[in-house]
Amino acid sequence: MCGARNRRRGGGSSRFGTVTLVWHSADIARGPLAGHVLDHRTGDTYFDVTVELLRKYGVTVELR
Numbered sequence: 001m002c003g004a005r006n007r008r009r010g011g012g013s014s015r016f017g018t019v020t021l022v023w024h025s026a027d028i029a030r031g032p033l034a035g036h037v038l039d040h041r042t043g044d045t046y047f048d049v050t051v052e053l054l055r056k057y058g059v060t061v062e063l064r
Helices: 002-009 026-034 045-054
Strands: 019-023 038-039 061-062
Touching: 026 045, 038 045, 045 061
Parallel strands: 019 061
Antiparallel strands: none
16 A cells, blocks of 8 residues: 555656646746746746646646
8 A cells, every 4th residue: 555655756657647737827827937947956836837837746737
């Protein structure tokens, strides 16, 4: 059970199937969220990290 739970957390298969997030007006959200830089070495913003984490955990993110 623990192994299956860890696989889902790591972007493995889920009992819910494929999840797609269609983020309408992502360019509007990017502005305020991009103002918060989380890693000054890489320049990654809160917006970038949020999208990256969603994708890491298996969510297909469509920015529109």
